[in-house]
Amino acid sequence: MTSGPEGGAVETGGPEDRLLPWDRVRDVTGLSRSTAWRLQQVGDFPEPVRISPNRVGWWESELTAWKATRTVRGLPRPRPLARPREPKLIQTARSPRRPTEKAPDATAMAIAPELSGRPAPAPPPRRRKRKTSVDQIDFGF
Template identity: 80%
Template sequence: MTIEPEGGPVETGGPEDRLLPWDRVRDVTGLSRSTAWRLQQVGDFPEPVRISPNRVGWWESELTAWKATRKTRGLPCPRPLARPREPKLIQTARSPRPQTIRQTPVPAATAVQEPANAAAPATRPRRRKRPTSADQIDFGF
């Protein structure tokens, strides 16, 4: 395989070239194995060379040429944070219902005085506590 970086073509597999195992490839490139595999799938990383049925290696010259073709990128400029959006209130079964007051005109002659405690909201009746037997533990719930 011949890779052409900026300096010209590089022949792989020459007498000075070495096959590197994955540990050395990781040290040279700084990539994880899965990232290197993804880059191989799109043709952006050198393909491994089969050394034996259970062993592969990468040509050192291909890796150095690959590194030379990569653009050195600086850190991206941070964008200013967007203003957070207003919270959206979700109506649920336990949401307090808005109080709607219906104003119906009542003739003054038929107006009836209501007791002072009639305006208090109705409360739910309390549940009766079940009696406990002597051999049962009472947790006080």
């Protein structure tokens, strides 16, 4: 039994009460069907009433009473974030050099290898083109 629009008590299933379909229940409660089902399983939501073999409805007075039991709670305060840990650097063959070791500039070495103190890199070996006979097909490999 809940209070009606005039302030009087409305009996569940009484002449002033209505059976609401799911679309209206969703509008009144703001819940999805699966959430309402889960709440029904734990006894925290009004049970539906079977209207016909394939149709159910909810008493408007029960939904109004259920809605009145809900309190407005603020969102939980988030915990402060932990300070991120420092990254662990792993030295590999491809790791960049340390700032104290300055990598030689490739263009400077190509222009003046004697200034870098290192020997100039050897040029890549040249491939000789084989001579082909007249009878052989040359594929250009």
